Amino acid sequence: MNNPVILIVLLISTFWLQSCQSVQHTIDVTSIERKIDKESPDYKICSSFTLAEKAIADYFSIAEEVSRDEFHHESIILPCKYQGSIKIDGSQFQWEIFSGGSGYLYNKSTEKRYLCKETCCNILKGLC
Numbered sequence: 402m403n404n405p406v407i408l409i410v411l412l413i414s415t416f417w418l419q420s421c422q423s424v425q426h427t428i429d430v431t432s433i434e435r436k437i438d439k440e441s442p443d444y445k446i447c448s449s450f451t452l453a454e455k456a457i458a459d460y461f462s463i464a465e466e467v468s469r470d471e472f473h474h475e476s477i478i479l480p481c482k483y484q485g486s487i488k489i490d491g492s493q494f495q496w497e498i499f500s501g502g503s504g505y506l507y508n509k510s511t512e513k514r515y516l517c518k519e520t521c522c523n524i525l526k527g528l529c
Contacts, residue, residue, distance in 0.1 A: 428458040429488040438480035447481030449527065450500040456525055460498055461489065461506065463524060464515040472514035477501035502529040 433454060437447045452460075467475070479500040487496050487506070494511070498504040502517030502525075522529035 426462065426490050427488075428461060430454045430457045430485065431488060431493075432485035433457065434484050436482050436484060441480035444480045446479065447500060450479075450481045451527070452483045452498060456528070457483065457485075457487070457496070457498065459525060460504060460517065460521070460528070461487065461496070461515070463521045464502070464504060464517045465521070466513050467516050469514065472503070472516065475516055476503035476514075478503055498528075500528070 433452070435452075437444055477499070482497050482499040484495070484497040487494050489506075492508070494506050494508045496504065496506050502522060504515040504517070506513040506515065517525060517529055
């Protein structure tokens with residue numbers, strides 16, 4: 402290893418590989434409630450929409466956090482959702498996930514918007 406070019410390439414490769422690793426979060430779903438707007442004319446599509454605790458934790462691990470504008474333009478809000486509370490890395494939040502893949506995560510100081518895009522929809526079958 403007397404060649405400095407090889408050493409530099411190895412160092413860059415090491416840092417690049419570390420930056421590609423996904424960030425793991427500690428997620429604890431503390432409550433779950435199913436809501437259906439039966440006043441909506443298409444509420445019957447909700448009969449097959451189910452989310453378990455693991456799917457909720459997975460959603461907030463793999464769904465893409467998006468800007469307010471992107472959420473406004475791309476989200477699909479259907480008359481069925483799940484909502485509840487969740488702890489992520491020790492911080493308490495409220496959450497909502499709609500059939501179609503749109504979601505919110507919020508508390509007094511934070512409001513985040515999520516979209517379940519292609520990879521997320523492939524993993525969480527039945528959500529999108």
